[in-house]
Amino acid sequence: MKIFDIVKYILNAVSYGVLFAVALILLKPELFPGLQSSPLFSQSPKEQQALSFAKAVSLASPAVVNIYSEKIENNPRYGHQPRASTRLGSGVIMDSNGYILTNMHVIQQADLIWVLLQNGQRYPGELIGFDRFTDLAVIKINVTDLPVIPQKPEQQPLAGDIVLAIGNPLNLGQTVTQGIISATGRNGLSTTSYLEFLQMDAAINEGNSGGALINSNGILVGINSRKFTQNNPNHQLEIQGIFFAVPYQLAHKVMRQIIENGKVVRGWLGIVSNQYYTDLKGFIVESVIENSPAKLAGIQAGDIIYQIGEQPIASITQALDIIAETTPNTKVKVKMYRKGQPIETTVTIIELNG
Template identity: 45%
Template sequence: MQQRSSSNWLSYLLRSIALGLVVAAVVIWAQPYISDWQAERTAPEQPMSFAKAVNRAAPAVVNIYSLAEVRGSYYNRRPNTVLRLGSGIIMDNVGHVLTAAHVVGNVSSIQVALQDGRQTSAQVIGSDPITDLAVLRIELDNLPVIPQDQKLRSNVGDVVLAIGNPLNLGQTITQGIISATGGRMGVINSHADLLQMDAVINEGASGGALVNSEGYLVGINNAQFRGPAGQGVEGIYFAVPYALAHEVMTKLIEEGEVVRGYLGVNTGDRPQTQQQPGILVTGVDPNSPAERAGLRAEDYIIEIAGEPIASSQEGLALISNTKPGTELQVRFIRGNEELTTTVTISKLRY
């Protein structure tokens, strides 16, 4: 009996030792993971930062300095030379720089300064006053190129960063959100739908990059909204959307200009009496394709070239993309009568 008791006690002791060794081995094996977990729990949270986006995009945003002559005063009629400030974006590795047309319009010389310290002269490849875009060419190697995604589309509420050289203070980053997309928002020209945002653009930052939180180009910074008296309105700034800017840039590089079709009508909101989508004609330009085709004010266009037209924006885009000289059938309502006419699209003159 005493021998059996000793045997049980020894067996119990051995099992306890074995279990202790197993637990110790597990603790030793798990120690690194426990330490990492504790470190994660005690480590402070990292603050939100857009440094990655800036590091990707900022090197491709350049400073533009151009010289222009302006008329002298009544007392001194000799023209004066003034320095214009602006910004631009390196779009490819062969040296095409996209900027705002008003930055380089009617200037005698253009200098481009990169963020790595290099400077060079630039030539204008072409400009488009409708979208206020221009393409320059510089001759340098190893150029930083702005990140681009041709499928990228912006949404209201997206965080954006404006990169440029305001007031020649050096490259500056301002942050905001997109307030509106796809509308003209009081801008006179209906061929240039703009992004509206509240990222600040001061003089010298026009033509710079508007990028998203990943550093991808979403627009080309254009202007601050002006009130009725010409004063700047805080918090309302505009940029040309990337998709439109890329399309215009491609045409300027390949053809030297952007050719747009012209119909010659002024348009307004759909009247409440009309349930069918379409375009209300509020005026017709003299000697325009529309006038020659017999269109009049108060006509309501519902179809162009067999395509139903849902809005003025849609109709103007269709006309704009039509090659001059093309004949299009236009279906419209006049009073209570539905009519059809044929218009010959001409070239839009600036």
Template identity: 50%
Template sequence: MSQTPQIFVRYIVKPALFGLLIAAVVLLVLPWISPQQTPSVPTDNGLVSFSGAVASASPAVVNIYTSQEVRERPYDPRPRTAVRLGSGVIMDQRGFILTAKHVVSEVDEIRVALQDGRVLSAQLIGSDQLTDLAVLKTEADNLPVIPTNSDLQPRVGDVVLAIGNPYNLGQTVTQGIISATGRIGMSSGYSDFIQMDAAINEGNSGGALVNSRGELVGINNASYQSQLTSRATTGIYFAVPYQLAVRIMRQIISEGVVVRGYLGITAEQHYDTYHQTRGLMITAVDPQGPAARAGIQAGDFIYEIAGEPIRAVNQGLDIVADTPPGSELEINFFRDLRRMQTTARIERLRE
């Protein structure tokens, strides 16, 4: 009987203490080894919802209706009224609205319908062909304004919501993700568009693309139409990024037109393995343009413009586009293995 306490300690107490020790270690270490959870959209009763983002952004998205008198038949003097449908985004309380140029170009009348029931006349202030953006102005008080974030950087994989008025069904929200950034536009060579898979149908053009906080990500622009097949293409849509759209809007408001610098090159993004740097590989040069006069040739590799290392095509194009015509840009490039430098006098881009 004298061995009973020893047996109790050996087979009961020691294993219990050891188990408690292991449990304590696990509780201390587990938070460090557990995978971090991805922040989720705020939930209500366990349901994931974007209703807060929609409630914040949707009052500032307007329906746009335009009309134009057309005479299609020369033997019939009676004009026909053509109606065009689109959407727009109220950018500030002064009544400036961003929309798509193709919605409001060459029309006789523009009217905007707010979500609170008001229908207002609007005036076209100006437009930009390359980005397919237009600025409207309406006179009203207490206008809702779209939430914005000047530090916003769209990322591939971000959840986005497209808000507009497809087929005049009324304000509608579609959801998707950003599929790519820096895409080339469908009607121009401008390469700073957002590609996403949130559906854009007729009437959505000019509406808002917002994130899960309701902040403006871009202005909805167009859907991709393939010329290689007669089948409908789905899931490929485009928007003008917020930062670019705001720059265009401010220039149109202040100057009436958008003035861009022109270098006269066609380039693609490239990584030079020998020098281990990114930049622009020149594929073509306008023989009458500033680049040709500065001695730049097809096959040259530009790695720096105005002292700024070039990492992407849209970055290089933005530097050139933002340079006032008549100004000079210092360009550093490689020709074969030779490091070279030149100065180009920027001209005005003609649309």
């Protein structure tokens, strides 16, 4: 018992000593200068790191180029002497062997194309091909080992994602603007409209066209295309924050076809339809174009198409994408309802022209 009492006495003494020391440190920290630098006793809160997209920009910006397209014109004001007019634009290096994506309107009717890299080197560009439906073009420079924009084919942009637009607005040099994706579009090859583009509010000005739209990780999301314009000149509205980019997946499909074929080859069926909702899956054919594959296969207005090939159809947009991406001269089975009865026909898809 005596040993136990001694141990108990020592433990009590130590406990009181520790409590006294802690109280003294808390009440009189100035007596212990070495503890002043400790985070526990620091009076100022830790500084929060500033939010920055510098890393994303540093990854993507070397692959964004300036494009200058020159058109030689005979101007009667100058005695019909040839004069060069220059159009500004941007482009994105998609392949280290020199393939660059840009907008068709940047290089349209150009006699000379010049590509300026971010390291200051300038090269002549060769037009490989263009696609007027998506306003995309592919040019090539004879250089290898170029910086390539980061790409992630499986990524799907969502409304609300932060995006950065990189380009050369008004020839000011490479510039970055920031915004969010306001709405997303489709990635199929069927004829496009504003609804099939990415809509965002990152500012696009003259010279930005053809530049890169990236996410906060520096990965390519789309090719900057245009700002919203109103078709009715008699009713002008002050429009702000509505800009468009071609989605990456669609732009990549178009680029591969242009490189392989010199153009984009789309299949064509020859039907007209609005997005009608029915109790049955599929869509209602509104009209059939004369001498089209649909007409030759016996498809009629009022038919409800619910399957093309092996793929069930949920909407007209899905159907048009399937047809557009079908190789011309391919025979495809089309299943539909006519007056409530299921029928089937075979259509020979042809190439879309004009």
